Amino acid sequence: KAMESSDDAFNRGYEELIQTGKLETLVRMETSFFETSTTENLWGLLVNAGYLTISKVISYQDGLYVVKVPNQEVQQEFQKLTAHYLKVAGTDLFTMFSALKRQKKEDFKDKYQKVLLTLPSYHDLKDENSYHMMALGMCAWLCHDYKIISNREAGKGRCDIVLKARKENQISYILEFKYAKDSNTDLNELAKRAVEQIKDRKYDIELKGNVIYIGLAHYQKEVEIEWQEK
Template structure:
């Protein structure tokens, strides 16, 4: 590699300018190497920040050319979200593959285009703290970290904190500046950029459970929810929780986040049929989760999570009542009604440790 870089770039008298692209910079670049004095521009640089992918205007033009301009919002949710120093960029590989596909299916094109073993190994070999941070990302939350632009693969083996820089530069996170501490070190808000990447995090999360739900049961669970068959949904969901939640703390202070993150990740599989709104302002408050059907004739679903507070000697019926009271008082159904959704199902998912109940309110007609 050194001879290639030296002969092809540094010592090539026929070359005026060369460009190398990749997720990490050239390793061991210094004065005595075969390659030095590079201009390095990353996702954190202002230079060329609109050249690393497709801009919103370019995506709109492409969708119009393919008669898909009515799909812009869906495409944005799946493939948008990369912040290049103030410029929002779309994933070009996924956009082009989606537009060129015969059935025009929104799915993970880029995330499934290569072997993610390095990413998976880096994530799955770390401890419980990292798993909690992954839950936060899957839940649509930000985590605050420092970043290193000058990392190499050798650094990843020696320093676990380099993982966040790897995830950012390889496309699994997006970043925005947060603050600078008293030592002039920059901190960044990191988040999952879009639904495509969230599906990857969800798959990784599933691998950490002791036992997996078989794919057919997972599909039956989602089908039961779509049809409003809450009794069957509760059966499959409870079975999964009982068999698979042993690693995560379902009784501690993060219990609600564990349940909520799993459900949110699971519902990513419904993204072709529903808009998923997490902690969005609805009515007079923020609902835990709202599923807005893209077909107005389908069922809209409002979900509120509640943990049974054993310290206050609370029982399951009291937690259910509190969940529905919050849904009604905060008028979470306003957002669905404003979209013309006439059938609305209100659900309370109540849990105590690994015991979970799913209860439903009435289906309202506008």
């Protein structure tokens, strides 16, 4: 309930936490969130509840800290929290990313489509960035096995999401999102263009080993996926 009533500042911080595994932020732990509903108290609630731990004190007087998810066991609970944050079923995210890691293209597409269809109507999927942010939140489920890179300069541009394998024998993934404003748009062709953008702009320049390029083309809650191996 606290996360449901959070503001944009908390949402931006939560997305940074998912992406980098840590966050520099103001934290208030001495006041109950339910007494004073602020972003600082919500971070304090997560610390006091054990979802996050303080890894660095920047200014004790100002309440400025670096927080992170403490360990793999808590990471599993953090995944469930993120599913709740996105208003999707944790089991759907688990099976979707399991399909991704096992290179089951059709299973991944089916589960991704199901997640889109079950998202509450107030999730404003109106442009490429909104789909990107939704998927970034989902990627909290993968941060143990992959380094999550989002909107960072790579090659000749900015890639949407890179899942860089932490182990040499794992496959890395690059996801590029496209959004059609017109229902007559050919989503299959748009998904192929997303993959061509990945290749043309060399978003994989820092990746070693096997890489899978995934182009995701959307119109509202419809999606087509182009999946190509490097």
